[in-house]
Amino acid sequence: xxxxxxxxxxxxxxxxxxxxxxxxxxxxxxxxxxxxxxxxxxxxxxxxxxxxxxxxxxxxx
Numbered sequence: 001x002x003x004x005x006x007x008x009x010x011x012x013x014x015x016x017x018x019x020x021x022x023x024x025x026x027x028x029x030x031x032x033x034x035x036x037x038x039x040x041x042x043x044x045x046x047x048x049x050x051x052x053x054x055x056x057x058x059x060x061x
Contacts, residue, residue: 004047011039 015036 004044007043008040011036011043 015032018032
């Protein structure tokens with residue numbers, strides 16, 4: 001299974017679990033969604049950079 005898929009699933013599951021356990025108000029739920037989407041974007045951005053670096057090293061070699 002792709003590590004990207006697993007990481008995104010883990011982040012989403014954690015968010016759902018947190019919101020169920022704490023029964024947060026609407027504002028903090030929105031803040032949590034923003035935080036989760038930031039984590040996902042940051043993770044995908046890192047994956048993209050690593051992919052570019054690997055592609056670049058393959059081209060050079």
